[in-house]
Amino acid sequence: MIEIKNLSKIYKDEFLYRNFNCAFEENKVNVILGSSGSGKTTLFRMMLGLEKYEAGQILGFNHKKIAVVFQEDRLVEWMNVYDNVAFVLKSSVEKQEMDKLINKALELVELIDYVNYSVKDLSGGMQRRVVLARAIVCRDSILFMDEPFKGLDDELRLRIITRLKVHWRENRTTVFLITHSQQEGMLLGDIIYKLAEKPVKFYKI
């Protein structure tokens, strides 16, 4: 269980979060829905320890591996697709196992034919899919994703989402997914939280 207890966060003399409480289930896809500016990214940043808060506790992350997909891509431009994905795997993973994991992830995001391409020669949407593949190969981690499907066309997005859902279920991955798309939330989420109001309140849908 990942718990947020009595969390308060102030921006410019205004409470964004005030005595906020929430408990998230592990091995589930937790979707956080909310309109622009509602406080989704700030919540993630606090959960990840990247943003300070005035009061409260965030519990349950001790000694757990965390993988993050930020809104921006953060790829190594001069490396090829394979190496960008391999980058997040420990060197202790054997080459054969690494190839298997990476190929599976690249098939899932439909980039297997581009494995040797330098990422700088890919389109914005293709680069986003490399980022997704990198998140997919991280095993045994809690996965944080902030608008991960940004820039993908509708049909491709749906195909990838459908495969991801199966993948996460099979692997019992704990996922925190931020989106403003109700459709994405409904398709992927085991539990869907909607953020509203300031200070933020959570509504379970």
Ligand SMILES: Nc1ncnc2c1ncn2[C@@H]1O[C@H](COP(=O)(O)OP(=O)(O)OP(=O)(O)O)[C@@H](O)[C@H]1O
């Ligand atoms: N560094 C900051 N200083 C002051 N106010 C901030 C700061 N970062 C965020 N805010 C404010 O906090 C609120 C929530 O921002 P946040 O980025 O968490 O929203 P969001 O739901 O992730 O939005 P989006 O979907 O547009 O990314 C906004 O009103 C924003 O103006």
